[in-house]
Amino acid sequence: MDFARSPVPDPSSALQKVAAEAAARQKQGLQRPETHHRRQLPLRVGTRASPLALVQTRAFLTVLTRFCPVLRDMGAFQEHQISTTGDQVQNRRLAEIGGKGLFAKEIHDALSDGRIDFAVHSLKDLETTLPPGLVLACTLRREDARDVLILGPGLEKAEASDPFAALPRDALVGCASVRRQAQMLHVRPDLRFGLLRGNVQTRLDKLAARQCDATLLALAGLRRLGMEDRADVVLDPEIMVPAAGQGIVGVTVRESDVELRELLAAIEDYEARAVATAERALLAELDGSCRTPIGGYARLVPGGPGQDPTLRLTGLVAREDGSFLLRRVATGAPADAERLGRELGHSLRADSPSDIFAD
Numbered sequence: 169m170d171f172a173r174s175p176v177p178d179p180s181s182a183l184q185k186v187a188a189e190a191a192a193r194q195k196q197g198l199q200r201p202e203t204h205h206r207r208q209l210p211l212r213v214g215t216r217a218s219p220l221a222l223v224q225t226r227a228f229l230t231v232l233t234r235f236c237p238v239l240r241d242m243g244a245f246q247e248h249q250i251s252t253t254g255d256q257v258q259n260r261r262l263a264e265i266g267g268k269g270l271f272a273k274e275i276h277d278a279l280s281d282g283r284i285d286f287a288v289h290s291l292k293d294l295e296t297t298l299p300p301g302l303v304l305a306c307t308l309r310r311e312d313a314r315d316v317l318i319l320g321p322g323l324e325k326a327e328a329s330d331p332f333a334a335l336p337r338d339a340l341v342g343c344a345s346v347r348r349q350a351q352m353l354h355v356r357p358d359l360r361f362g363l364l365r366g367n368v369q370t371r372l373d374k375l376a377a378r379q380c381d382a383t384l385l386a387l388a389g390l391r392r393l394g395m396e397d398r399a400d401v402v403l404d405p406e407i408m409v410p411a412a413g414q415g416i417v418g419v420t421v422r423e424s425d426v427e428l429r430e431l432l433a434a435i436e437d438y439e440a441r442a443v444a445t446a447e448r449a450l451l452a453e454l455d456g457s458c459r460t461p462i463g464g465y466a467r468l469v470p471g472g473p474g475q476d477p478t479l480r481l482t483g484l485v486a487r488e489d490g491s492f493l494l495r496r497v498a499t500g501a502p503a504d505a506e507r508l509g510r511e512l513g514h515s516l517r518a519d520s521p522s523d524i525f526a527d
């Protein structure tokens with residue numbers, strides 16, 4: 169699992185001490201004085217039930233327990249699988265049924281109601297404005313942000329600089345994302361698009377059953393599921409700008425849960441936070457929903473010797489049929505990620521035809 173590459177922070181947080189004390193007391197059968205706040209264990213972690221969500225959740229718990237081993241020793245986690253509206257509606261575009269909030273609503277409710285203590289999300293499925301009282305406490309190290317092209321049976325990978333060379337004229341691409349569709353149609357207006365939804369395995373099965381000629385998926389998901397070999401062409405993020413937050417796992421908690429927020433902040437990946445902040449600010453400025461083809465991809469470019477890294481953000485706005493496409497790059501200091509995203513979003517919107525953002 170790739171989170172294994174995450175640096176292990178110095179295990180000195182308050183919660184670790186608290187948890188260690190609790191473990192010692194449990195062993196000795198002692199009761200904590202009632203005047204003290206005592207967190208209920210196990211910690212209840214909310215997750216969607218898809219194979220990818222479960223892999224991500226367990227990988228996150230591995231990072232957390234590596235940082236705070238006493239939690240594992242105590243069997244301190246309880247996984248709560250939560251079915252979301254987005255999981256249940258499989259036959260329509262997310263854009264039609266109300267957007268990405270649908271994958272998180274039930275999880276947010278469980279967190280707000282205190283039925284779970286924190287929740288693990290694919291950041292790209294998490295709306296930019298969280299419900300009041302919930303915060304994004306932690307972002308984990310980014311897996312590869314790029315999209316990949318997967319060819320169906322009968323299509324051969326082409327040795328060409330054109331990433332879509334393997335697709336014959338009028339090929340049918342199974343893809344529910346307006347962002348991917350718009351960027352492909354912009355360079356290949358002949359292609360046809362059909363819906364292909366469901367989890368990663370379902371989509372691959374439909375492709376194998378020849379419901380379409382090819383599909384697009386996030387490399388991150390394939391890799392986490394151990395299916396990276398299914399990626400036929402990895403698409404350059406400057407040609408196929410990824411979705412904001414793609415490849416990043418984020419953890420939400422109640423804003424009032426200071427203790428958990430402190431623990432989660434300690435395992436946060438600084439780079440993932442900086443790029444996610446820029447990408448999500450861009451998205452928020454443009455349109456929080458996923459009805460508009462919007463891409464956002466940031467990375468840190470190392471500075472020279474003794475110099476700080478630069479944050480480089482690519483933003484994209486397009487029309488669903490690919491007839492309009494605007495891609496723009498902004499650079500700045502990582503500490504200005506939020507402003508950089510807002511400003512780039514503003515400039516993209518200002519120079520896009522108004523029909524793209526019309527409701």
Ligand SMILES: NCc1[nH]cc(CCC(=O)O)c1CC(=O)O
Pocket residue numbers: 290291292293368384385386387388389413414415416417
């Ligand atoms: N919308 C579904 C979804 N949410 C996150 C990922 C992949 C993993 C990631 O981007 O972190 C996927 C599948 C896909 O788009 O291929």
